[in-house]
Amino acid sequence: MPSGYNYTVTDTADFPHPEFDPKDSQPAGWLDEQELAAARGSLPLVYVDAVPVRVDDSGDVIAVGLLLRVSREGVMTRALVSGRVMYHERLRDALLRHIEKDLGPVALPQIPPSPQPFTVAEYFPTPGITPYYDRRQHAVSMAYVVPVTGDCQPQQHSLDLAWLTPEQACSESVQAEMYGGQGVLLRQAMAHVGRLS
Amino acid sequence: MPSGYNYTVTDTADFPHPEFDPKDSQPAGWLDEQELAAARGSLPLVYVDAVPVRVDDSGDVIAVGLLLRVSREGVMTRALVSGRVMYHERLRDALLRHIEKDLGPVALPQIPPSPQPFTVAEYFPTPGITPYYDRRQHAVSMAYVVPVTGDCQPQQHSLDLAWLTPEQACSESVQAEMYGGQGVLLRQAMAHVGRLS
Amino acid sequence: MPSGYNYTVTDTADFPHPEFDPKDSQPAGWLDEQELAAARGSLPLVYVDAVPVRVDDSGDVIAVGLLLRVSREGVMTRALVSGRVMYHERLRDALLRHIEKDLGPVALPQIPPSPQPFTVAEYFPTPGITPYYDRRQHAVSMAYVVPVTGDCQPQQHSLDLAWLTPEQACSESVQAEMYGGQGVLLRQAMAHVGRLS
Amino acid sequence: MPSGYNYTVTDTADFPHPEFDPKDSQPAGWLDEQELAAARGSLPLVYVDAVPVRVDDSGDVIAVGLLLRVSREGVMTRALVSGRVMYHERLRDALLRHIEKDLGPVALPQIPPSPQPFTVAEYFPTPGITPYYDRRQHAVSMAYVVPVTGDCQPQQHSLDLAWLTPEQACSESVQAEMYGGQGVLLRQAMAHVGRLS
Numbered sequence: 046m047p048s049g050y051n052y053t054v055t056d057t058a059d060f061p062h063p064e065f066d067p068k069d070s071q072p073a074g075w076l077d078e079q080e081l082a083a084a085r086g087s088l089p090l091v092y093v094d095a096v097p098v099r100v101d102d103s104g105d106v107i108a109v110g111l112l113l114r115v116s117r118e119g120v121m122t123r124a125l126v127s128g129r130v131m132y133h134e135r136l137r138d139a140l141l142r143h144i145e146k147d148l149g150p151v152a153l154p155q156i157p158p159s160p161q162p163f164t165v166a167e168y169f170p171t172p173g174i175t176p177y178y179d180r181r182q183h184a185v186s187m188a189y190v191v192p193v194t195g196d197c198q199p200q201q202h203s204l205d206l207a208w209l210t211p212e213q214a215c216s217e218s219v220q221a222e223m224y225g226g227q228g229v230l231l232r233q234a235m236a237h238v239g240r241l242s
Numbered sequence: 243m244p245s246g247y248n249y250t251v252t253d254t255a256d257f258p259h260p261e262f263d264p265k266d267s268q269p270a271g272w273l274d275e276q277e278l279a280a281a282r283g284s285l286p287l288v289y290v291d292a293v294p295v296r297v298d299d300s301g302d303v304i305a306v307g308l309l310l311r312v313s314r315e316g317v318m319t320r321a322l323v324s325g326r327v328m329y330h331e332r333l334r335d336a337l338l339r340h341i342e343k344d345l346g347p348v349a350l351p352q353i354p355p356s357p358q359p360f361t362v363a364e365y366f367p368t369p370g371i372t373p374y375y376d377r378r379q380h381a382v383s384m385a386y387v388v389p390v391t392g393d394c395q396p397q398q399h400s401l402d403l404a405w406l407t408p409e410q411a412c413s414e415s416v417q418a419e420m421y422g423g424q425g426v427l428l429r430q431a432m433a434h435v436g437r438l439s
Numbered sequence: 440m441p442s443g444y445n446y447t448v449t450d451t452a453d454f455p456h457p458e459f460d461p462k463d464s465q466p467a468g469w470l471d472e473q474e475l476a477a478a479r480g481s482l483p484l485v486y487v488d489a490v491p492v493r494v495d496d497s498g499d500v501i502a503v504g505l506l507l508r509v510s511r512e513g514v515m516t517r518a519l520v521s522g523r524v525m526y527h528e529r530l531r532d533a534l535l536r537h538i539e540k541d542l543g544p545v546a547l548p549q550i551p552p553s554p555q556p557f558t559v560a561e562y563f564p565t566p567g568i569t570p571y572y573d574r575r576q577h578a579v580s581m582a583y584v585v586p587v588t589g590d591c592q593p594q595q596h597s598l599d600l601a602w603l604t605p606e607q608a609c610s611e612s613v614q615a616e617m618y619g620g621q622g623v624l625l626r627q628a629m630a631h632v633g634r635l636s
Numbered sequence: 637m638p639s640g641y642n643y644t645v646t647d648t649a650d651f652p653h654p655e656f657d658p659k660d661s662q663p664a665g666w667l668d669e670q671e672l673a674a675a676r677g678s679l680p681l682v683y684v685d686a687v688p689v690r691v692d693d694s695g696d697v698i699a700v701g702l703l704l705r706v707s708r709e710g711v712m713t714r715a716l717v718s719g720r721v722m723y724h725e726r727l728r729d730a731l732l733r734h735i736e737k738d739l740g741p742v743a744l745p746q747i748p749p750s751p752q753p754f755t756v757a758e759y760f761p762t763p764g765i766t767p768y769y770d771r772r773q774h775a776v777s778m779a780y781v782v783p784v785t786g787d788c789q790p791q792q793h794s795l796d797l798a799w800l801t802p803e804q805a806c807s808e809s810v811q812a813e814m815y816g817g818q819g820v821l822l823r824q825a826m827a828h829v830g831r832l833s
Contacts, residue, residue: 080477080481083474084478084481084482086526087474087478087526088478088482088484088485088526089485089524089525089526089528090482090485091482091483091484091485091579098355100353100355102338102353103332103334103335103337103338103353104334104337104338104352104353104354104355105334105355106355130483130579131483132480132481132482132483132577133563133564133565133577134483135300135561135568135569136559136561136579137300137301137302138300140300140301141299141300141301155301155352155389156297156299156300156301157301157354158295158297158301158302158303158387158389158435159360159387159434159435159436159558160435160436160558160559160561161360161434161555161556161557161558161559162555162556162559163356163358163555164553164554164555164827164828164830165530165554165555165556165581167529167530167554169527170527171527174529175529175830176830176832176833183526183527185485185524185530185581187559187579187581190355190356192352192355229832229833232827232832233827233828233830233832236755236823236824236827236828236832237356237358237755237824237827237828238355238356238357239356239357239755239766239767239824241767241820241823241824241827242767242820277674277678280671281675281678281679283723284671284675284723285675285679285681285682285723286682286721286722286723286725287679287682288679288680288681288682288776327680327776328680329677329678329679329680329774330760330761330762330774331680332758332765332766333756333758333776356755357755357756357758358752358753358754358755358756359752359753359756360752361630361631361633361750361751361752362727362751362752362753362778364726364727364751366724367724368724371726372633372726373633373635373636380723380724382682382721382727382778384756384776384778426635426636429630429635430630430631430633430635433558433626433627433630433631433635434558434627434630434631436558436569436570436627438570438623438626438627438630439570439623492749494747494749496732496747497726497728497729497731497732497747498728498731498732498746498747498748498749499728499749500749529694531694531695531696532694534694534695535693535694535695549695549746549783550691550693550694550695551695551748552689552691552695552696552697552781552783552829553754553781553828553829553830554829554830555754555828557750557752584749584750586746586749631750631752632749632750632751633750633751
């Protein structure tokens with residue numbers, strides 16, 4: 046982890062939206078910011094990570110979508126789609142919600158039929174215990190490769206969405222722009238789809 | 243295994259079509275029928291099994307497609323999409339080829355990005371060694387759940403393609419119409435997608 | 440586990456509600472009971488489920504271990520090993536801790552090298568959303584099949600540990616004694632290891 | 637393995653081409669060498685690959701075992717355990733057989749209870765179609781991470797068995813000594829167990 050890391054993933058967008066109806070599978074969440082902060086210091090939180098990809102007719106991954114953001118310190122970073130699973134929300138609904146939140150409402154993701162993730166990323170608030178790090182919290186994140194077939198537009202917190210080949214995504218220069226272990230997670234995703242380089 | 247089992251899966255359709263160009267990822271196979279018969283008695287063959295499903299926007303399986311066929315003895319049977327992987331053919335190309343062969347050219351299957359199957363079905367020519375049985379051969383079949391989004395039409399060897407709910411597909415009456423362990427394989431698929439009942 | 444990690448195993452707190460709650464195994468971690476109760480109503484909790492098995496030299500499952508308990512109402516129930524992941528605890532350490540807590544200190548579990556679970560059981564406080572139900576909370580539980588090679592002794596909250604064949608474990612009579620969807624989860628485990636019946 | 641199953645382990649036939657062929661491990665089964673050579677040119681063969689590892693009590697991989705061999709040209713190579721699945725042999729029995737053949741009879745491998753591989757390596761006789769290459773044949777290899785707990789001794793065709801940390805195994809110098817894509821496969825294994833670097 047580079048020193049000076051002070052980048053938090055999707056903070057604002059991750060807070061509950063009280064206008065959501067729980068029956069819509071996008072429940073409100075019941076914690077205010079203070080309570081969530083307290084829980085963050087005492088419980089592991091449930092997260093999902095999505096690696097958005099473009100595939101060909103045979104399902105082979107031809108491109109990986111990475112969000113481009115600028116940290117508080119003005120450093121350019123690349124990120125996966127990642128976010129919290131809310132109370133009474135299914136993993137698959139959380140995946141869909143976060144992908145639409147980050148890639149727009151017409152990304153048309155193909156959420157995997159199985160809940161079996163390709164790995165579980167355990168983000169620890171202490172660096173070095175696992176390859177993943179989140180200074181704010183202990184998050185246990187089920188990670189999925191998600192083909193998207195529609196038009197993707199970066200939303201609110203992102204400058205851009207870049208489509209890279211698997212080789213580019215695994216390259217040192219791109220890996221150097223990813224934080225909290227998401228570079229490792231991305232390469233694990235490429236290993237899973239047979240496109241590690 | 244019910245006695246009187248004399249049903250062979252996709253026999254004719256499974257033989258190589260010499261008009262295929264190897265460069266199209268549907269290579270000809272190089273064995274004539276006699277040679278293939280000989281190999282079948284001495285080597286395990288590589289197969290793929292596909293469980294075609296309809297999913298909703300969250301990826302949840304809402305229906306399973308089963309092929310309806312009539313055996314030589316006039317018994318109604320239900321079958322998954324299944325077939326041999328040919329020489330110099332990738333698994334994902336074999337999956338695509340067999341799905342289009344059985345469900346038609348506009349089934350629009352979403353071949354999974356990862357080659358990791360949900361299970362490997364080992365069809366033995368001797369019943370009872372594994373749950374899978376194929377009197378003709380020893381086949382090692384990598385099995386995948388494959389969402390299809392297009393129009394599916396049963397082809398040549400099938401009377402019909404029936405879409406059943408996961409619950410119906412796991413029911414005793416449907417299971418009784420499946421052979422060679424494909425009923426077990428179907429329930430394993432439903433277990434994998436969280437829809438076992 | 441990092442040195443200096445000082446969770447307290449408050450075992451009695453693990454089973455506040457011995458009636459139909461197969462997943463009553465959550466040590467306090469850093470929250471007192473009141474705070475945990477509050478979090479339970481507003482955040483999904485991270486859990487692990489373990490299906491303890493005996494395997495032969497080829498890794499084939501020959502027996503499944505189920506905990507036998509008696510509910511407050513005097514009803515016999517069977518349960519998997521299940522429990523909460525604590526703050527700053529890795530999944531693999533949580534698995535080890537819960538297996539030793541339920542099967543004793545010399546069970547010698549073979550914790551899987553990969554964090555990829557065979558499925559994720561989403562226990563909802565509302566029945567019917569998923570196959571899993573926990574009236575107390577929303578728990579997201581990563582589920583693993585764990586071979587144990589040592590001497591297993593049921594601990595404190597269990598009357599017995601019964602070793603059943605995969606066929607017996609999937610039978611209707613055993614399934615009828617499992618609650619909260621753990622019967623389904625057990626059959627998913629058997630599907631995963633190729634022993635569904 | 638069914639009783640009466642009398643394969644002959646013709647070990648010398650296993651390594652006809654000791655130069656850059658990491659997968660030279662195919663016992664004859666029921667085919668003589670000529671027939672096997674013919675089948676090799678016309679059918680994909682079924683293989684298994686095993687990545688032998690040492691794990692700690694929590695299942696975390698602490699070392700990877702690589703076979704050290706010298707090619708005909710005197711070049712040092714490192715290889716995984718790899719070999720053909722024979723007619724009427726289960727995958728798990730083939731895994732056990734090849735591990736004992738390469739690591740000795742008291743390696744005490746923990747064959748995984750599930751047949752689900754972490755990936756399928758498709759070795760093509762044409763380079764560049766997949767990351768895996770075998771000039772002799774098209775082999776479809778189901779790959780597993782296998783903890784070994786006993787004493788491992790390199791057999792006949794290997795000079796040594798080296799235990800490396802996951803970091804060393806992924807290093808450029810070690811990767812440069814692996815052939816046919818086994819370096820990629822090894823890193824996929826490390827990705828699967830959360831130890832990619």
